[in-house]
Amino acid sequence: MPRRVIIIVLDSVGIGEMPDAGKYGDLGSHTLGNIARLRGGLHLPHLEKLGLGNIDSILGVLAHPNPDSNFGKMAERSVGKDTTTGHWEMAGVILDRPLPTFPHGFPLDFIERYELAIGRRVLGNVVASGTEIIQRLGDEHVRTGKPIVYTSADSVFQVAAHEDVIPLAELTRICQIARTMLLDDMQVGRVIARPFLGETGHFYRSPNRHDFAIDPPHKILMEYVQERGIEVCAVGKIYDIYAGRGITDSETTKGNMEGVRKTLDYMAKVEAGLIMTNLVDFDMLYGHRNNVEGYAQAIEEFDERLPEIYTALRSEDMLIITADHGCDPTMPGSDHTREYVPLLVFGQKLKKGVNLGVRSTFADLGATVAEYLGTEPIANGKSFYSEIKGG
Template sequence: MPRRVIIIVLDSVGIGEMPDAEKYGDLGSYTLGNVARRRGGLNLPHLQKLGLGNINSITGVPAAPAPEGNFGKMAERSLGKDTTTGHWEMAGVILERALPTFPQGFPRDFIERYELEIGRKVIGNEVASGTEIIQRLGEEHVRTGKPIVYTSADSVFQVAAHEEIIPLPELMRICQTARTMLTDELRVGRVIARPFLGERGNFYRTSNRHDFALQPPHKILLEYIKERGLEVCTVGKINDIYAGRGVTDYVPSKGNMESVDKTLAYMAKVETGLIMANLVDFDMIYGHRNDVEGYAKALEDFDARLPEIFEALRSEDMLIITADHGCDPTMPGTDHTREYVPLLVCGPILNKGVNLGVRSTFADLGATVVEYLNTEAMANGKSFYSDIRR
């Protein structure tokens, strides 16, 4: 039977501080555990059955006496704690140097060169929330036509513009210009186009966001699978994170539930290879906004959809549920947090209840996938397939 692997990345759902968390200002971070504790418990019966509560203590999610999945957690070997770093490491890229961040904004000389290249002055150039900065600077942008440049705790260069002031093709052009210019010490992980609409006091971001990602430095998981002649289908921002490398088909999505819907649609038609989805709401809507209740509800909403995913699994499928970093909404500030990520693996032909322990790198996930799909081995990572095969 043809084999498939379905990877669902719960964006930012960390499972406890890593040993070096203090270096990142993240001592005490534990996204899942702190959300559960602050909430008074989480109701995650399907994740609990897979073994989520067997990894670490989580209020309301007890350890399963006989887990129906295999469980463990993964440490990030790369330096950093952002989206690009975490996803790249799953795909076999381990960064010895963290992608740069700009807590004081981008250097003035770079901004001046950028303004010359795009033929426009910019406003902003600060660390800011995307929803807040368009309310604060949106009116000036509409009046002057100057795009809003901002960054965050991530390695990103973001450009916000009203779609009726700077049309989407022009916004994409000026973002691609930034991507081309941001090299060497300024090589941010992503340049993000952030279009918005509305009027003073009621500006709102549209769904026409686009990410211009840094190219991975060498061959990645998705390319190994594509070169084997298998399909590689991605949901949400996965295609952008990997700069399209190795992707045979992709669909954007506007939120967690739409991402689940589109994952299920792929599971109904893709015959072989990889289906990979990112569920961004945990991070974008709840983690970065310190919304504990919203985060908890989003976890429970995802858990409620798991029976549909289980039902769609074919006999030779492997399902992997994991995360890319933490974003503990109970911590001071709104940054990502340096945490282990959960690892839950199940499938009709796989063993159950195997404790996969603490993996030394996210790349173990990719190494396992390529072994399962019988492709060329990756340079990084140690497969755990032999531990869970029957």
Template sequence: MKRSIIIVLDSVGIGEMPDACNYGDAGSNTLHNIAEAVGGLELPNLESLGLGNIYRIKGVHAQSNPKGCYGKMAEASRGKDTTSGHWEMAGVILENALPTFPQGFPQEFIARYEKAIGRGVLGNEVASGTEIIQRLGEEHLRTGKPIVYTSADSVFQVAAHEEVVPLPELMHFCKLAREMLTGDLQVGRVIARPFLGQVGEFYRTSHRHDFALEPPRKTLLEYISEQGLAVNAVGKIRDIYAGKGITDFCSTKSNMDGVDNTLAYMTKTNVGLIMTNLVDFDMVYGHRNNVEGYVQALKDFDQRLPELVALLRPEDLLVITADHGCDPTFPGTDHTREYVPLLVYGQSVKHGVNLGVRSTFADLGATVAEYLGLDPLPVGKSFLAEIRND
């Protein structure tokens, strides 16, 4: 009757990786820099698990005997996006980075795409999603042309006002893009970005949907579900893994909605995996350089952590981590190439084990696989023997 609960704090990085300079991210450190910007963080519950033992975070103190095991993980895959980070956690390391388009997508492709959807498009540039809808939203209302844009990540994003392009039609546009983006254009995700509002006051809605590339190899989620165990996905987890290996899922409207749904699964799922992505850290605050909002989101999660701990059963394994960084104090609005925190807790887990610096996110997947009694994954080194309280 074993369960593992993995909670991914989307973008909550904990310091630049050695190759961060290759990505223009030297000096990035999401948690540390946020704490410095506001004079310190108060995260007592994460602190008690050992967050302050991983790295210096102003206001978050190292514990002499934290309740959890702690460390940080390096990304072995090329890149710094959601797809590569989550896939690596589940045992798929990408040797080649997914393609990005700093000059926009090739005009030949855009022409074919316009023909396929039956209308022209606006944009086709690297942009902040909140900025581009303000800048091109009025023209979009007038012409009905969807707004296409990308970022430093491997994404093709399509934004449209819900009263101009109804949601089913926008989803159709994105499905077509997913089918057309092949070969050298095979981005990690096609993202529907619906919005509402009036000129000068446009805002994105919660109806975002990701059309992800299927993982090139079998992931931890598939290995688990093939054994007849539950794999419950909360938030955009289902999208990231293109539904592969997932037995049940729910979308979320916010971080706190994500916590609520995680708690709901914990009350009804007996064995297997519950995996949650809390996207607001990244989407709402990191990409918008909103330091104060990011701080509040961290506090909000910290305050809910005792609820999660209270529902843990004696054999449960709780893991709190991230998929990349998105330092809101850093120039630009893109993800940052960072280590991610690793906190592990459970009644059958030792206290205060320093897991050090893991060479790949895949160590997490290898550990969960061993914990659930599966055969070893092709990549990753399990740390279960280090933390198990036999």
């Protein structure tokens, strides 16, 4: 029967500090562990049965004596801890220098050139929370028509605009201009259009976000899969993260649960290939906002949906649940955290309960997917398929 791999990336659900976490100011980080500790435990019966508690100690999540999946954790070999870096490494790209960040805003000479290019003055040019800055500068933006430029601890150039002031097509245009201008040492991982709606005191971000990512520097997993003549379907921001490379179909989402639903939709119709989903709410709504309870509830809500995913699996499917970095909401500030990420690998015809240990790179995931789907080997990573292959 044709084979499929379903990868679900729980955006920012890290599982403990990496040995070099101190270099990133992240000593003591453990997204899952610290949430569980402060919350008084997590109720994740389905993830527990897969073996999540076998990876590391998480209050409320026991180590299962006979887990249904194979389990381990992955270290990030690339330098950095952002979304683009983590996802790229899964697909075979290892970066030896971090994507640039701008903790004091973008250089003024660049902003002046950008304003000239788009024909508008801008507001902001600061590091800020996206929800906070539209409350702070939203009225001035509506009054003047000036887009709001801001960044974060990530490698991003973000442009916020009210949809009734700067229509989506125009916001797209000015973000595309930024993408073409951000080169060399200023080549941020993503330019992000951040449209918003509402009125004074009640501005809110709309779901019409769009990311403009840089191209991966070499061939990635998705392209190898596509060359096999099988499908590569992306859910959430996966298409944007990989600049569309190798992706045959994609669906955007407005939340984790819509992401699960659209993953299930693909599973109902895709006969062979790769389905990859990013569930961003953990990171965007809770990690960056230091919302421990919201984060905990979101993980539990995902756990409740797992039986639907199990039911949709076919006998030849491989299900992988992982993350791209940490974003421990209990840590000072609101930055991502340099953590290991969980690795759970399930399949009806795969072995169960194999301890995959600590993988030295996220690329081991991509190498395993490539071998399982019968593509050429990707550029980096060591496949663990032989360790979990059924009899």
